[in-house]
Amino acid sequence: MSHSDATTTVSELRQLIADFVAERDWSQFHSPKNVSMALAIEAAELMEHFQWLTTEASRRIADDRERLAAVGEELADVVGYSFALANELGIDLSSAIRAKMIKNAEKYPADQYRGRFGPEDGG
Amino acid sequence: MSHSDATTTVSELRQLIADFVAERDWSQFHSPKNVSMALAIEAAELMEHFQWLTTEASRRIADDRERLAAVGEELADVVGYSFALANELGIDLSSAIRAKMIKNAEKYPADQYRGRFGPEDGG
Amino acid sequence: MSHSDATTTVSELRQLIADFVAERDWSQFHSPKNVSMALAIEAAELMEHFQWLTTEASRRIADDRERLAAVGEELADVVGYSFALANELGIDLSSAIRAKMIKNAEKYPADQYRGRFGPEDGG
Amino acid sequence: MSHSDATTTVSELRQLIADFVAERDWSQFHSPKNVSMALAIEAAELMEHFQWLTTEASRRIADDRERLAAVGEELADVVGYSFALANELGIDLSSAIRAKMIKNAEKYPADQYRGRFGPEDGG
Numbered sequence: 001m002s003h004s005d006a007t008t009t010v011s012e013l014r015q016l017i018a019d020f021v022a023e024r025d026w027s028q029f030h031s032p033k034n035v036s037m038a039l040a041i042e043a044a045e046l047m048e049h050f051q052w053l054t055t056e057a058s059r060r061i062a063d064d065r066e067r068l069a070a071v072g073e074e075l076a077d078v079v080g081y082s083f084a085l086a087n088e089l090g091i092d093l094s095s096a097i098r099a100k101m102i103k104n105a106e107k108y109p110a111d112q113y114r115g116r117f118g119p120e121d122g123g
Numbered sequence: 124m125s126h127s128d129a130t131t132t133v134s135e136l137r138q139l140i141a142d143f144v145a146e147r148d149w150s151q152f153h154s155p156k157n158v159s160m161a162l163a164i165e166a167a168e169l170m171e172h173f174q175w176l177t178t179e180a181s182r183r184i185a186d187d188r189e190r191l192a193a194v195g196e197e198l199a200d201v202v203g204y205s206f207a208l209a210n211e212l213g214i215d216l217s218s219a220i221r222a223k224m225i226k227n228a229e230k231y232p233a234d235q236y237r238g239r240f241g242p243e244d245g246g
Numbered sequence: 247m248s249h250s251d252a253t254t255t256v257s258e259l260r261q262l263i264a265d266f267v268a269e270r271d272w273s274q275f276h277s278p279k280n281v282s283m284a285l286a287i288e289a290a291e292l293m294e295h296f297q298w299l300t301t302e303a304s305r306r307i308a309d310d311r312e313r314l315a316a317v318g319e320e321l322a323d324v325v326g327y328s329f330a331l332a333n334e335l336g337i338d339l340s341s342a343i344r345a346k347m348i349k350n351a352e353k354y355p356a357d358q359y360r361g362r363f364g365p366e367d368g369g
Numbered sequence: 370m371s372h373s374d375a376t377t378t379v380s381e382l383r384q385l386i387a388d389f390v391a392e393r394d395w396s397q398f399h400s401p402k403n404v405s406m407a408l409a410i411e412a413a414e415l416m417e418h419f420q421w422l423t424t425e426a427s428r429r430i431a432d433d434r435e436r437l438a439a440v441g442e443e444l445a446d447v448v449g450y451s452f453a454l455a456n457e458l459g460i461d462l463s464s465a466i467r468a469k470m471i472k473n474a475e476k477y478p479a480d481q482y483r484g485r486f487g488p489e490d491g492g
Contacts, residue, residue, distance in 0.1 A: 003217055003218055003221060004134075004215050005132065005133035005134040005137060005209075005215050005217045006132060006133075007132065008132060008133050008217035009128065009129060009131060009133075010132075010133060011127075011129045013216075013217060013220055016220065016224055017224070020224055020228065023233040023237075024233050025237050026238075026240075029240070031178040031179065031181045031182050032181040032185075033173035033176055033178045033181035034178055034181075034420060034421060036169050036170040036173050036181075037170060037283060037416055037420045038420060039166050039169065039201065040167055040169075040286060040413060041414075041416060043159075043163040043166040043201075044163055044410045044414070045410075045413070046159050046162065046208075047160060047162075047163050047406055047409070049155075050155055050406075051406045051407060051410060052363060052398050052403060053156055054156075054301050055156045055301065056154065058154045058155040058156035058157075058159075059155060059211070061212065062155075062212045062213060068212060068214070071212065072212075072214045072219040073223055073226075075205060075219060076216065076219040076220045076222070076223035077223065078201070078205055079202065079220060080220055080223065080224070082202050082205065085169075086198060088182075089184065089185045089191060089194065090185060092128050093198070093199065094126055094127055094128045094131035094135075095126055095127065096195040096196065096198060096199040097139065097202060098139070099196075100199035100200065101139055101143055101203070103196075104143065105143065108147065110147050113147050114147055114148050115147070115148045115149075115151070117149075117152070157298060160296075160297045160406060163290060163293070164290045164291075164293060164294055164297060166290075167291070168287075168290070174283045174287060175280060175486060178423050178424065240421060249463055249464055249467060250380075250463055251379035251380040251462055252379075252380045253378065254379050254463035255375060255376065255377060255378055255379075256377050256378075256379060256382070257373075257374040257375045258463075259379070259462075259466055260374060262466065262467070262470055263470070266470055269479040269483075270479050270484070271483050272484075274484070275486070277425065277428050278419055278427040278428060278431075278440070279419035279422055279423075279424045280424055282412075282415050282418070282427075285412050285447065289405075289409040290409055292405050292408065292409075292454075293405040293408075295405070296402035296405050299402055300402075301402045301403055302400065304400045304401040304402035304403075305457075307401055307458065318458075319468075319469055319472075321451060321454060321455060321460060321462070321465060322462065322465040322466045322469035323469065324408065324412075324451055325448065325451050325462055325466060328451065331415075334431070335430065335440065335441075336431060337440070337441045339382075339444070339445065339448055340373055340374045340377035340381075341373065342441040342442065342444060342445040343445045343448060343449055344372060344385070345442075345445070346445035346446065346449065347386070347389055350389065356393050359393050359395075360392075360394050361393070361394045361397070363398070
């Protein structure tokens with residue numbers, strides 16, 4: 001429980017990644033360019049689990065314990081490299097995400113975009 | 124300060140994304156398949172900032188206030204969709220990342236991999 | 247007609263790309279690492295057209311003249327960078343594709359994989 | 370020789386892919402959405418070969434027979450799926466590439482962009 005998302009700060013997880021990199025002296029390989037590639041590669045490996053499924057079938061992964069664990073592992077890689085990049089560049093993610101969500105809320109006002117992405121998607 | 128990574132839990136950020144999606148009734152579009160695509164697309168947009176730079180030059184982005192902000196915004200998108208996927212599938216990210224880092228530590232023992240990725244990269 | 251796939255060799259298209267790069271002296275930026283990133287970024291831009299569609303709806307793009315043209319343009323970018331990478335590394339694509347398709351045919355014998363990707367997908 | 374890029378038309382390679390798909394009745398899985406995902410995944414696997422290399426070191430892959438063959442195989446997958454998508458959507462690639470290169474030449478006039486991507490990259 002003390003290890004769940006409810007009680008874990010973003011910094012704690014970032015530190016986990018920072019320690020792992022420091023213990024191996026891997027910062028030399030962790031240029032932002034390289035880490036951005038690693039991140040994109042992990043995102044593709046995550047996508048691989050859903051590649052040939054219909055959108056509906058992809059929801060049922062939540063009920064398949066084994067595949068869900070595999071997806072969780074790929075997602076951990078994606079977020080791990082996101083934290084590694086934030087570490088290398090000194091970006092505060094909580095601020096960045098909050099700022100971006102404010103921008104998104106202005107771009108997609110809830111009352112205009114409820115149930116659709118744009119005028120052309122509406123009923 | 125109360126908004127920084129040091130004091131923000133993963134759940135707080137996940138809730139931010141969950142609320143945004145719920146207010147727009149966008150969960151219907153957020154099948155794991157679709158969200159994994161969105162994530163990979165944002166990862167590519169992040170990579171775009173480093174595409175034509177040398178690995179060394181990519182480190183200097185940290186000193187360019189404007190580009191750093193742009194990179195931070197793309198990274199926010201990547202992490203935001205990661206949280207959206209965790210929300211749809213009910214994955215606890217803190218547990219998943221901790222479990223994956225233990226696996227990584229076993230795969231890459233610090234004493235064997237210090238300063239290199241494999242035997243062939245060593246001196 | 248003399249410009250269609252039926253009468254155009256792969257080399258002719260590769261030369262088009264090679265000339266474009268040479269005229270701008272861009273080979274210096276076209277390291278395989280950089281071109282592989284450019285290729286992945288274009289692949290993501292292509293994917294963007296299908297991101298929020300169901301698999302079935304994505305087929306109907308073929309009937310939407312305007313979107314089809316936009317997709318064709320992204321696909322041209324993907325294949326263009328593929329040719330650029332083949333140019334930089336001196337890879338003969340026709341040989342590589344023929345060799346890979348022989349390997350694929352051995353991995354997925356037609357009589358075993360008709361209508362399914364694996365035993366678990368079958369009826 | 371009769372199998373090289375110099376003597377192979379784009380249509381011949383596209384037909385190779387079309388036959389492979391038809392023999393397995395896989396067109397049902399080849400919605401443009403799915404194929405665009407497969408393409409992006411293969412592009413990421415290609416990128417994996419260059420992920421931790423400097424841009425300069427990535428050029429030396431051309432001299433490493435074994436890695437070059439592996440890269441060629443991934444590139445074959447990327448181009449193979451590009452052809453599969455063109456087949457599903459009925460896009461003539463030679464026309465699309467020629468049209469896009471004319472557009473690119475207008476966007477990046479050779480005399481203005483020689484040796485650089487933009488004014489800010491120049492000397």
